[in-house]
Amino acid sequence: MTLLDMPKLIEAGIHPTQAKVFLEPLKAACELNHINTPRRLAAFIGQCAHESLGFVRLEENLRYTSAERIREIFRSAVPNLALAATLVRQPERLANKVYANRGGNGDEASGDGWRYRGRGLIGTTFRRNYAAAQAATGRPYVEHPELLATPSDAALAAAVYWRDNQCNTWADAWELDVITRLINKGMAGRMDRIARSEQALEAFS
Secondary structure, three states: OOOHHHHHHHHHHHHHHHHHHHHHHHHHHHHHHOOOOHHHHHHHHHHHHHHHOOOOOOOOOOOOOOOOHHHOOOOOOOOOOHHHHHOOOOOOHHHHOOOOOOOOOHHHHHOOOOOOEEEEOOEOHHHHHHHHHHHOOOOOOOOOOHHHHHHHHHHHHHHHHHHHHOHHHHHHOOHHHHHHHHHOOOOOHHHHHHHHOOOOOOOOO
């Protein structure tokens, strides 16, 4: 009997609509990457659920509605409120500004910031990370970055990232904080990640 099925995914906190969409992609990706025990599945589902707002958001939302919030999130790239005000409700301009010349991206005019914005279940961002995901999966993410916003590729890329960063080992030890640091160095959303993972563990155990 498989650990991952519709009732258990729903019990883990995933809305039935999203569970139906993601069940088969998750099963395939998890099987391929040895995410195959209650702890491994629970930690993976919990982290992905936090990152994607319950498997709903597969693309970074950059449509900020206030200059203050833009400054708070992107302080180093947006040094003052006057500049931030020009980027309110301008997601493409914002991405090209704040992600320019980082992670293998070109300059602001290249459009790489927008092209390689955060996508997937574990938000892949920057050209370099799209290229790494491409090398690990054989999928053409550099040429077609939009693929990472589809359920099958979102699940595959997340599972490969999980495997390559030894998250299965940390999940076996239930070291959720270590896993969180590997996914988000700032530990953003720590308590939600733990809560989602623990709910999933109850479902899969």
